[in-house]
Amino acid sequence: MNFIIVGMIRRASRCYNGSMTRMVLAMSCLLPLSVLAATLDKPIYTESFLQNPSQKVVGNVTDWDSQGVTIHSANEDREIKWVEMTPASAYVLRSRLIDKSNANEWLDLGEMGWKMGATEQARVALATAVKLNATLKDRVAQILANPTTKPTKELLKPASPPVMYIKSTPEQDAAAIKKAQEFEKKVADTLVMKFTEVQTPHFIVFTDWDPREMEFLKKNIEAAYGAVSKQFDIPVKENVFVGKLPVLMFAHQTDFMRYAQEFDDLPANKTLLGYYASHGDGTGHMAMWKPYKKLDSAQGANPEEQWAYTLTHEFTHAFVDRYKSSRRIPRWLNEGLAEVIAQTQFPQQGRHELAREMALNRNPVDQLFSDEYMPTGEYYPVMQTMVEMLIKQDRKGFIRFFDAIKDGEKPEAALKDVYGMDYRGLVKGWRNYIVRVSD
Numbered sequence: 293m294n295f296i297i298v299g300m301i302r303r304a305s306r307c308y309n310g311s312m313t314r315m316v317l318a319m320s321c322l323l324p325l326s327v328l329a330a331t332l333d334k335p336i337y338t339e340s341f342l343q344n345p346s347q348k349v350v351g352n353v354t355d356w357d358s359q360g361v362t363i364h365s366a367n368e369d370r371e372i373k374w375v376e377m378t379p380a381s382a383y384v385l386r387s388r389l390i391d392k393s394n395a396n397e398w399l400d401l402g403e404m405g406w407k408m409g410a411t412e413q414a415r416v417a418l419a420t421a422v423k424l425n426a427t428l429k430d431r432v433a434q435i436l437a438n439p440t441t442k443p444t445k446e447l448l449k450p451a452s453p454p455v456m457y458i459k460s461t462p463e464q465d466a467a468a469i470k471k472a473q474e475f476e477k478k479v480a481d482t483l484v485m486k487f488t489e490v491q492t493p494h495f496i497v498f499t500d501w502d503p504r505e506m507e508f509l510k511k512n513i514e515a516a517y518g519a520v521s522k523q524f525d526i527p528v529k530e531n532v533f534v535g536k537l538p539v540l541m542f543a544h545q546t547d548f549m550r551y552a553q554e555f556d557d558l559p560a561n562k563t564l565l566g567y568y569a570s571h572g573d574g575t576g577h578m579a580m581w582k583p584y585k586k587l588d589s590a591q592g593a594n595p596e597e598q599w600a601y602t603l604t605h606e607f608t609h610a611f612v613d614r615y616k617s618s619r620r621i622p623r624w625l626n627e628g629l630a631e632v633i634a635q636t637q638f639p640q641q642g643r644h645e646l647a648r649e650m651a652l653n654r655n656p657v658d659q660l661f662s663d664e665y666m667p668t669g670e671y672y673p674v675m676q677t678m679v680e681m682l683i684k685q686d687r688k689g690f691i692r693f694f695d696a697i698k699d700g701e702k703p704e705a706a707l708k709d710v711y712g713m714d715y716r717g718l719v720k721g722w723r724n725y726i727v728r729v730s731d
Contacts, residue, residue, distance in 0.1 A: 336388060338363060338700050339617045340372070340381040341455050348455055356389050358400065379410035384696045387417070387709055395425035403435050412689065416712055456526050457614055458574075460534040468535025468575075472496050475577075479540065483550055493517075494531050499541035501582070509541065512600050516607040519637050523629075524615060524691070532614045537607075538577040548581035565602040568609040574618035578606055597638055605634040616698040623667070624660040625694075625703065628679030631672055644729055647673040651723045661704070661715050678718065681725040682711065 335352035340363070342349065349372065351365030360373035374382040383405045390397035402417030418432045460468070473489070476498040480487055487498040492510050494517045501509060518528045526532065542548040545562070552558040556569050556579070566580030580603060583595045608630035612621060620626075635643060650657070650670065657674055659665040667675065683690045689710045696706035704715050713721065 335364065336700075338385055338388075339619070340385055340699065341378045342372070342376050342381075343378050344376075348458065353385070353389065356386070361385065361389075374404060375408065379405065379408040380413075380692065380695060381699060382408060383410045383413045383417075384699045384701050384706075384709075387413075387705065388701050392705075393424070395421045395428055398424065399428055399431065402432070406435055413692065413709055416709055419712070456524065456616060457532040458617075465535045468533075469496060472498075472535065472538040472577075475538065476540075479551060479555065482554060483547060485547060491536065493529075494533060494536055495539055496536040497539045497541050499539075500543045500547070501541060502543070508596075512603060513539065513607070515637070516600075516604045517611075519604060519633055520608050520611040523633055524611070532611065534575055537610055540577065540579040542579070542581040545581050545583070548579065551579060565599065566606050568606045568613070570609075570613050572618065574614045576610060576613055578610060580606070601634050601638045601640075604637050605630040608633050616695060617700075619698050619700060621694070621697050622661065622703045623663050623665075624675045625679060625697075627667070627672060628675035628677075631676035632679050632683065635676065643673045643676060644726065646670065647677040648726050650674050651726045657719055657722075658715070674722075677726050677729075678722045681722055682718075685711070 335354050337351075338353050338361075339348060339350050341347070349363055349365055349370060351363040351370070353361050354364055354369070355362050360371060360376070363370045363372060374386065377385070383401070386401050386404065390401055392398075398417050398421035402414045402421060405411070405414030405417060415436075418435065421428050422432055473496075476487055476489070479485070479498070485500055487500055488503070488506075490497040490499060490506055490510060492514050495513050497509065497513065499506075499509065521528050521530070521532075540551060542551065548566075549560055549562075549564075552564070552567070553560060556567075558564075558567070565583065566578065568576055568578050570576040580599070582599045609626060612626060612629070650673070655670075657671070660667060660671060660675060679690075682693070693706050693710040696709060697703050701709070707718060708714055711718075
């Protein structure tokens with residue numbers, strides 16, 4: 293429940309592929325032309341993905357038109373056509389650039405998305421265009437009735453798999469493992485403790501637990517990885533982390549609290565079971581302790597279940613930090629998803645009832661959409677059930693929504709693009725949902 297930022301690093305990558313020229317010429321006639329050009333007053337940061345081959349371009353958009361964008365990346369200007377990008381990247385980036393009050397720009401966005409294959413997002417854009425200007429209804433009908441022109445053979449090639457995370461090299465992995473081991477030694481020396489190193493396919497754990505508990509530890513941390521990777525459709529055999537995720541696993545609360553204060557500048561908190569600390573660049577570490585008696589403040593029927601619930605929740609934050617890009621997602625979504633996944637693994641009765649009580653009492657929830665607000669415990673069932681509602685409504689849409697934010701779109705704009713509602717609509721939908729659903 294604690295997602296800590298302890299640094300901020302931007303990494304840019306440079307990529308170029310001249311083989312895209314033929315594809316651009318083949319597709320250029322398909323794209324709408326009503327937007328001629330626009331130079332931005334303020335550059336917009338983007339992390340966009342190309343199709344063939346799969347590449348990532350990181351930089352600032354300086355201008356754009358109906359054919360593509362100029363991205364200043366790695367000290368040079370890159371002119372990239374919309375058709376060079378994956379449909380999702382092209383749609384998300386262009387949706388950030390258009391004038392949201394201009395019906396024709398929504399129309400062009402929808403037409404581009406429809407012709408590139410981002411059909412569900414395109415429908416939202418086209419519907420918005422008609423909502424702003426009813427005279428465009430016939431034009432939208434034409435687009436939907438005649439969605440594509442026959443593409444060239446080159447365009448019929450299978451699209452490259454989407455980039456779900458930036459894969460590390462063996463050298464980077466080895467360096468990360470070494471760095472984690474050096475950090476563990478510093479912690480051990482400072483706290484005057486002795487740790488055992490335990491490695492699994494995705495984790496490097498430093499712990500002072502009883503050796504008889506090591507199999508239990510390895511089983512549960514890998515189960516947490518499997519639960520979260522399944523949610524994002526990433527095979528569990530893949531490792532999204534650079535090296536492995538470092539975990540400090542303490543046997544005693546006093547040592548955990550000493551570590552948290554000394555190394556992560558956290559105040560003493562006897563109700564805290566664990567946390568994930570982000571380094572700001574998609575890497576980070578976890579710290580936890582295992583209670584030996586049930587805590588009233590924690591989820592779970594017994595101490596081991598409370599520990600496992602916290603492990604799954606906090607690990608979700610670590611996975612999300614690494615997923616696609618290091619861009620942060622809003623707290624309500626981050627915490628809500630962590631609760632949904634933890635509840636999936638260790639279901640707790642009464643969660644819907646608690647959220648329903650908040651809804652029926654008309655407790656204010658709008659503050660959840662500001663990351664300056666730190667929600668208290670009674671709001672966690674609210675955030676959980678908001679995310680749960682979105683996933684149940686459209687699971688694939690939820691992934692697109694999540695990806696759009698990770699690609700740089702503002703959360704409320706992404707919500708509108710995918711689900712057709714703003715935060716006010718989300719709250720209204722949530723209140724209707726929670727009074728109907730049951731545990």
